[in-house]
Each structure stands twice: as structure tokens, then as C-alpha cells.
Amino acid sequence: MLSIGILHISAGFATPGNSQRIISIFAARFLFMLGTLFAYFERGFSLSEAEKDVIRAVVLKRKLKKTEFLQREGEIARYGAFVARGFLRSYVIDNKGKEHIIQFAPENWWISDNHGLSEGVKASFFIDAIEDSDIFLCDLAGHLTMMQKIPGYAASFQAGMQKRAAAKDKRIVHSLSATAEERYNDFLETYPSIAQRVPQHMLASYLGVTPETISRIRKLQSQKK
Numbered sequence: 001m002l003s004i005g006i007l008h009i010s011a012g013f014a015t016p017g018n019s020q021r022i023i024s025i026f027a028a029r030f031l032f033m034l035g036t037l038f039a040y041f042e043r044g045f046s047l048s049e050a051e052k053d054v055i056r057a058v059v060l061k062r063k064l065k066k067t068e069f070l071q072r073e074g075e076i077a078r079y080g081a082f083v084a085r086g087f088l089r090s091y092v093i094d095n096k097g098k099e100h101i102i103q104f105a106p107e108n109w110w111i112s113d114n115h116g117l118s119e120g121v122k123a124s125f126f127i128d129a130i131e132d133s134d135i136f137l138c139d140l141a142g143h144l145t146m147m148q149k150i151p152g153y154a155a156s157f158q159a160g161m162q163k164r165a166a167a168k169d170k171r172i173v174h175s176l177s178a179t180a181e182e183r184y185n186d187f188l189e190t191y192p193s194i195a196q197r198v199p200q201h202m203l204a205s206y207l208g209v210t211p212e213t214i215s216r217i218r219k220l221q222s223q224k225k
Helices: 002-010 016-042 049-058 114-119 140-149 151-177 180-190 192-197 200-207 211-224
Strands: 060-064 069-071 080-093 099-105 126-138
Touching: 016 049, 016 080, 016 126, 016 151, 049 140, 060 080, 099 200, 126 140, 140 151, 151 180, 180 192, 180 200, 180 211, 200 211
Parallel strands: none
Antiparallel strands: 060 126, 069 126, 080 099, 080 126
């Protein structure tokens, strides 16, 4: 995967020296990204060199430009994605053409259509890049390989699924019972760095309010300071 990308990019360079430099730059970038992925895993469990080799064998590196799609609704869901650099989101579009954001995924987050991926069926939502992004892709077979060969990954995955389910339940409860300002404040408290990076209309879409509501809340809060 890496060599294909390097050969494609370096093909327009005439001298061996230029080609070698390009290869070195991209190899270093790939290794840095792998280090980011390993560091993410090792926050929860240690990795042996053999386990790192398993990970290297099952993940694919990919770059996404801003607004580029990783997945469109209706396509067969094939990959989960780990964000090494950049920012992705998942969302649906209703029959009136309005976007409803399901998840934001900045660096060190995973994003996927879990149902579509596990069942091998059509994706129920879109995934695209909010910023230029470097990501690692893992398909279902790769995920199952890591579950079988990396005990720490299996335990971490189960714990992560429980946390995700709890966060989903909390979001549903908030959407039904909390005011727009309460949902806004909770998002800022829980995800302060995300709130600073996403456009106002996307934050509004995630919270289920209008951009004008976000503007009104921010104005009122600024007046209280």
C-alpha cells in the first residue's frame, strides 16, 4: 500500500535523488502515523512486537481531502477508520435535504457504521472529512484478526463499545429532556476541543438545533460575563 502511493507520487520526478527523498519522506510519515496508532492502543494495554506486526498487516493508510467521502449512504460498509490526523464526521440526510450529524471524529478517534460493517450491508449514513485527514482503515476481517490475536485489543474493544452505548443513551436522554442551552453547555464541557474546530452549523446539526439558536445562546452567555 505504501509503495504504490510512493511510486505514484514520485513518478514525475526525473532524478533518482528526488525519488529517494520522496520515498524517505513518505516512509517517515507512514511510520509516524503507525506510531500514533500504536500509542492510542498502548494507552489501554501494552503491545508486543508480534502484536504490532498483526496491526501493520491488517490496516491500510489513506488520505482524505477536506469534504472527501470515505463512505456514502447506500454503499456497502467496508471499513472502520482511525483518525491519525484531521477530522471526520458521520451524518444522515433527511427527505428534506437536511443534515443530521451522528458523530465527530478528531485525532485518535474511530468512526464507522458498526451495523453495516458487521452485517456486510449497505451503509445507513455518510462519512466525510471536515479537514484534510490521514486515516487508517480496518475491515471486518482485520478487526476479527486483532480480536483473536491481540487480547488487549479484544478487552479494550468491549470496554469501548460499553462506553459508546452509554454515551449514546446519554445523548438520547438529553435530546428529549434538556434545553438547547443545556445540550450546548454539556457538549462544550465534554468535548471542548471539538467545539473549537467545527463550524457553527455543524455543531447545531449535532445538537439538533438551528445555527440561529447557537448564535442566540452564545450571545446571551457573552452578555452574562
